[in-house]
Amino acid sequence: MNNETHTIDGVTLHLSHPDTLDINWVGQADLISQLLASWHVIDEKDIPLNPRLLGKPGVGKTTLAYAAAKKISREIYIFQATMDTRPEDLLVTPVISSVQEIKYVASSLVTAMIRGGVCILDEGNRMSEKSWASLAPLLDNRRYIESIIAGVKIKAHPDFRFCATMNDDASTFEIPEYIDSRVQPKIYIDFPDAEDEKLILKENLPFVKEEILSYVVRFLQRAHLKDERYTARDGINIARFASKLISSVKLDRKNALKSSIEKILSPEALIYAD
Numbered sequence: 001m002n003n004e005t006h007t008i009d010g011v012t013l014h015l016s017h018p019d020t021l022d023i024n025w026v027g028q029a030d031l032i033s034q035l036l037a038s039w040h041v042i043d044e045k046d047i048p049l050n051p052r053l054l055g056k057p058g059v060g061k062t063t064l065a066y067a068a069a070k071k072i073s074r075e076i077y078i079f080q081a082t083m084d085t086r087p088e089d090l091l092v093t094p095v096i097s098s099v100q101e102i103k104y105v106a107s108s109l110v111t112a113m114i115r116g117g118v119c120i121l122d123e124g125n126r127m128s129e130k131s132w133a134s135l136a137p138l139l140d141n142r143r144y145i146e147s148i149i150a151g152v153k154i155k156a157h158p159d160f161r162f163c164a165t166m167n168d169d170a171s172t173f174e175i176p177e178y179i180d181s182r183v184q185p186k187i188y189i190d191f192p193d194a195e196d197e198k199l200i201l202k203e204n205l206p207f208v209k210e211e212i213l214s215y216v217v218r219f220l221q222r223a224h225l226k227d228e229r230y231t232a233r234d235g236i237n238i239a240r241f242a243s244k245l246i247s248s249v250k251l252d253r254k255n256a257l258k259s260s261i262e263k264i265l266s267p268e269a270l271i272y273a274d
Helices: 029-039 061-071 108-115 129-133 194-204 212-226 232-249 253-264 265-272
Strands: 006-010 011-014 051-057 076-080 092-096 102-108 119-120 144-147 153-155 161-168 184-186
Touching: 006 153, 011 119, 029 061, 029 184, 051 061, 061 076, 061 119, 061 161, 076 108, 102 108, 108 119, 108 144, 194 212, 194 232, 212 232, 212 253, 212 265, 232 253, 253 265
Parallel strands: 011 102, 051 161, 051 184, 076 119, 119 161
Antiparallel strands: 006 011, 092 102, 144 153
């Protein structure tokens, strides 16, 4: 557990660690600009917006948010939302210490609020309305949350920024209307073009041969034209597995790639292969 603490109205909160990831955003620079603009403050009476990144699973929503946060040199905290996320998970959780005392642990979101970092709420459309409701005062001009468990009101640092990612396939829960209006603007991430997709694969797989990356890009671009839900993440896995098959099983390149596509996706996906 992080040893750093923060005290509010006599209640000591134990803070979370920031996330440190070795990832970079490649291509589509306009998306970074849109995200940074939504966080920008132009007057002392202005407040930052709470953007929502929308797109198919695997198009890089979390990577985009992380890269934008790095550009403004903030600590980054990622909270993974699930169907089981409770309000106390989002805010403050009580735990029993080794000496049988109750400790209050601030979530990654609340830690970001206190320290002036960026919180990325990942896959926010998996959360229930009850959990979203606990964030309502944070996402408007009040900029605070109330922890019933710890009995404190926590105000967000002026440097705190928020971003939610959501898949456009199907929401586990519908976002309530009063939250929908608070999580704006909507920034859509679509499939990259061939040049950007090649750059993404190279960024993630600098050790994979050029001809394998080119093959995978051609495969993905054909699939994109048919609106298949195959993404660069799938392409990275295909190229990585194919390279392993070539190296360890000694398959030739063509058969390794086709086998990889079949195992990573499905036999039906082979219609987009060379």
